[in-house]
Amino acid sequence: MVNLKRLTIEMKNTLLFMTIIFISGYAFAQEPEKTFTVAVKQNIKRYNALSNRAYEKGDVEHGQFLFDTLVNNQLVGTKFEDYTLKKISGGKLKLSTIKKPILLQTYSSWCVLNKGEIPALNKLARKYYKDLKIVVVFWDRKQAAKSLASQFNSNIEVCYANENYKKDESVVATLKYAIGFLTSYYLDENLKVVSIKKGAPAQTPKKTPIKEAIKVNYDIYNESLSDLLLKSDSRKETLATH
Template sequence: MKILHITILSFIFIFSANCQENKNSFNYVIKTNIKKYNLESNQAFENNDSEKGQILFDSLVSNHLIGTDFEDYTIKSFDKKKIKLSSFNKPIFILTYASWCIPSKGEIPALNKLAQKYANDVQFVILFWDKKHTVKKIARKFNHNITVCYANESYKNDASIVANLKHTLGFPTSYFLDEKLKVINIKRGGAQPDNKSSYVKAYTMNYNNFREGLGSLLIEKNISKEQLSTN
């Protein structure tokens, strides 16, 4: 009887520990800090102070979000249906979009080129905040090295990812995760070539902007390889 009693207590302890929210999770940290960030960034927006708004975002990312554990979301792709992020088994670059948010000139070709170049090192994921039929046409513009996905408030299983990503940091937002889904970096927005920019200039601006973000993932991957080789 004593053995049974100890077993039950052990089960209750383990169950309770597992139920506690991971305080290093991205979801927990963003919920803890987003209210203060929104108040300050909204004030900066009202004052037309875009520079301060960017500083606030960078501060939120560098001081709180880098190093957190990203949720192992199950995402819906056009060709492979449901995929867990952890199943990629390599660093992931997630870029959130919406069909009504028109990419800048040269943006998609730049992404396609980078995805082709770094396909072996990084998994590229484009996540649209739309229903499947809405983004079907634009999805064809991305090459086969990019996993195009969708999520929407109207789909009950998308509530968590919509709440924790779309309704916090907005879009377009780039998330850079290592193979263990640790947040390496987060960037908002992208290159903004003006309407008068040539295609070559716009393409180059977008390419360099995304390549800069990917640099943190590639560096992290090389460090991991070096650590494995020395152990």
């Protein structure tokens, strides 16, 4: 039997969250440029409370709705931090030096990657190498990340970050623990957030033929990357006319 009182409370909490997001989103539009980290800090506590409740009840659809609301109303348009990441190949990568739209894809070595995902990213990196940069970040120490890095082609920059490294505290706290360890960040050439996708792009069963698995992952990533490039080009055209 449905507990109407509990259901009413849940609806009120969700409505309150959406109202807060809307009001703060309106205020954000009136303020000077806000950073991604500040936006996360201002909204993550309330979001976590509601999303945890949704997932505890098994309501995955509502949990995704809450995440999309957070992203679209608070995080899109913010300025991503200019993180300096450690490269598996040696040296460091400062995001602002890329000067192209970026797909920043985060993983952990202990998490089994979706079947066909790496080959799909490799194909996309070859296709778009002149127009954008794919950066993969493993939330691991170098040795653990290195064991998987060889699966990515040379067009993809593979990096690593871990809470045990003092200089990684900020990127780990914001991206790994606040947003989630498996997330895709789509950034324009000025590090403005265009979109964020959480979780694996597709759930391909182990029995799925490899060609089919690659295609499924490729199509999902390609749609988001095409949208990223389209929005980047539109912004350039707008600036050129002013």
